[in-house]
Amino acid sequence: MEIRELTCINCPMGCLLTVEMDGDEIKEISGYTCPRGKTYAQKEVTNPTRIVTSTVKVVGGKRERVACKTAHDIPKDKISAVMEAINAAQVQAPVVIGEVLIADVAGTGVDVIATAHAV
DSSP, X not given: OXXXXXXXXXXXXXXXXXXXXXXXXXXXXXXXXXXXXXXXXXXXXXXXXXXXXXXXXXXXXXXXXXXXXXXXXXXXXXXXXXXXXXXXOEEESOBOTTOEEETTGGGSSOOEEESSOBO
Protein backbone atom coordinates (compact mmCIF):
# COMPACT_ATOMS: atom_id res chain seq x y z
CA MET A 1 0.00 0.00 0.00
CA GLU A 2 1.38 3.39 -1.00
CA ILE A 3 0.30 6.67 0.60
CA ARG A 4 0.55 9.89 -1.45
CA GLU A 5 0.04 13.29 0.17
CA LEU A 6 -1.04 16.21 -1.99
CA THR A 7 -2.12 19.79 -1.57
CA CYS A 8 -5.23 20.58 -3.60
CA ILE A 9 -4.72 23.53 -5.95
CA ASN A 10 -8.35 23.98 -7.05
CA CYS A 11 -9.12 26.81 -4.63
CA PRO A 12 -7.41 28.97 -1.99
CA MET A 13 -8.25 26.52 0.83
CA GLY A 14 -5.35 24.26 -0.18
CA CYS A 15 -6.75 21.10 1.43
CA LEU A 16 -4.18 18.50 2.43
CA LEU A 17 -5.19 15.32 0.64
CA THR A 18 -4.15 11.76 1.34
CA VAL A 19 -4.46 9.10 -1.35
CA GLU A 20 -4.05 5.41 -0.57
CA MET A 21 -2.89 3.46 -3.61
CA ASP A 22 -2.59 -0.25 -4.23
CA GLY A 23 -0.46 -0.34 -7.36
CA ASP A 24 -2.31 1.83 -9.89
CA GLU A 25 -5.62 1.49 -8.07
CA ILE A 26 -6.93 4.20 -5.74
CA LYS A 27 -8.22 2.65 -2.53
CA GLU A 28 -9.16 5.77 -0.56
CA ILE A 29 -8.98 9.57 -0.76
CA SER A 30 -9.30 11.71 2.34
CA GLY A 31 -8.77 15.30 3.45
CA TYR A 32 -10.88 17.08 0.83
CA THR A 33 -13.64 19.46 1.84
CA CYS A 34 -15.42 19.63 -1.52
CA PRO A 35 -15.93 17.33 -4.52
CA ARG A 36 -13.34 19.27 -6.54
CA GLY A 37 -10.64 18.15 -4.10
CA LYS A 38 -11.51 14.51 -4.58
CA THR A 39 -11.54 14.91 -8.36
CA TYR A 40 -8.18 16.72 -8.23
CA ALA A 41 -6.60 13.91 -6.18
CA GLN A 42 -7.92 11.22 -8.53
CA LYS A 43 -6.59 13.04 -11.57
CA GLU A 44 -3.26 13.99 -9.99
CA VAL A 45 -2.30 10.42 -9.12
CA THR A 46 -3.51 8.85 -12.37
CA ASN A 47 -2.99 11.49 -15.08
CA PRO A 48 -1.55 14.80 -13.80
CA THR A 49 -2.28 17.83 -15.98
CA ARG A 50 -1.67 21.58 -15.82
CA ILE A 51 -2.70 24.79 -17.56
CA VAL A 52 0.42 26.58 -18.80
CA THR A 53 0.61 30.38 -18.70
CA SER A 54 3.32 32.42 -20.40
CA THR A 55 3.85 35.14 -23.00
CA VAL A 56 4.36 35.10 -26.77
CA LYS A 57 6.46 37.53 -28.79
CA VAL A 58 4.43 40.16 -30.71
CA VAL A 59 5.68 41.61 -34.00
CA GLY A 60 4.56 44.97 -35.35
CA GLY A 61 2.83 46.24 -32.25
CA LYS A 62 3.35 48.55 -29.29
CA ARG A 63 3.89 45.64 -26.90
CA GLU A 64 6.78 43.22 -27.20
CA ARG A 65 4.88 40.28 -25.71
CA VAL A 66 1.29 39.21 -25.05
CA ALA A 67 0.05 37.06 -22.18
CA CYS A 68 -1.22 33.63 -23.12
CA LYS A 69 -2.28 30.27 -21.70
CA THR A 70 -3.26 26.82 -22.84
CA ALA A 71 -7.00 26.74 -23.49
CA HIS A 72 -7.27 23.54 -21.42
CA ASP A 73 -4.99 21.55 -19.19
CA ILE A 74 -2.26 19.48 -20.81
CA PRO A 75 -0.41 16.38 -19.62
CA LYS A 76 2.21 17.42 -17.09
CA ASP A 77 4.95 15.62 -19.02
CA LYS A 78 4.28 17.86 -22.06
CA ILE A 79 5.00 21.16 -20.27
CA SER A 80 8.59 21.41 -21.57
CA ALA A 81 7.53 20.78 -25.17
CA VAL A 82 4.70 23.31 -24.86
CA MET A 83 7.06 25.93 -23.44
CA GLU A 84 9.54 25.33 -26.27
CA ALA A 85 6.76 25.99 -28.79
CA ILE A 86 5.59 29.10 -26.93
CA ASN A 87 9.13 30.47 -26.68
CA ALA A 88 9.71 29.90 -30.42
CA ALA A 89 6.40 31.48 -31.48
CA GLN A 90 5.74 35.02 -32.60
CA VAL A 91 2.45 36.59 -33.60
CA GLN A 92 1.53 39.63 -35.62
CA ALA A 93 -0.22 42.56 -33.92
CA PRO A 94 -3.05 43.21 -33.32
CA VAL A 95 -3.90 40.37 -30.95
CA VAL A 96 -7.26 40.06 -29.17
CA ILE A 97 -8.20 38.14 -26.04
CA GLY A 98 -9.16 34.57 -26.88
CA GLU A 99 -7.33 34.54 -30.21
CA VAL A 100 -5.60 31.23 -30.95
CA LEU A 101 -1.88 31.94 -31.04
CA ILE A 102 -0.66 28.34 -31.45
CA ALA A 103 -3.05 25.60 -32.57
CA ASP A 104 -2.53 22.05 -31.23
CA VAL A 105 0.59 23.06 -29.31
CA ALA A 106 3.21 20.29 -29.17
CA GLY A 107 0.70 17.76 -30.47
CA THR A 108 -1.43 17.99 -27.32
CA GLY A 109 -4.68 18.80 -29.12
CA VAL A 110 -4.84 21.99 -27.05
CA ASP A 111 -4.49 25.55 -28.37
CA VAL A 112 -2.53 28.39 -26.82
CA ILE A 113 -4.76 31.46 -26.61
CA ALA A 114 -4.16 35.13 -25.87
CA THR A 115 -5.27 36.35 -22.44
CA ALA A 116 -4.68 40.04 -23.21
CA HIS A 117 -4.85 42.48 -26.11
CA ALA A 118 -1.77 43.62 -27.97
CA VAL A 119 -1.96 46.42 -30.54
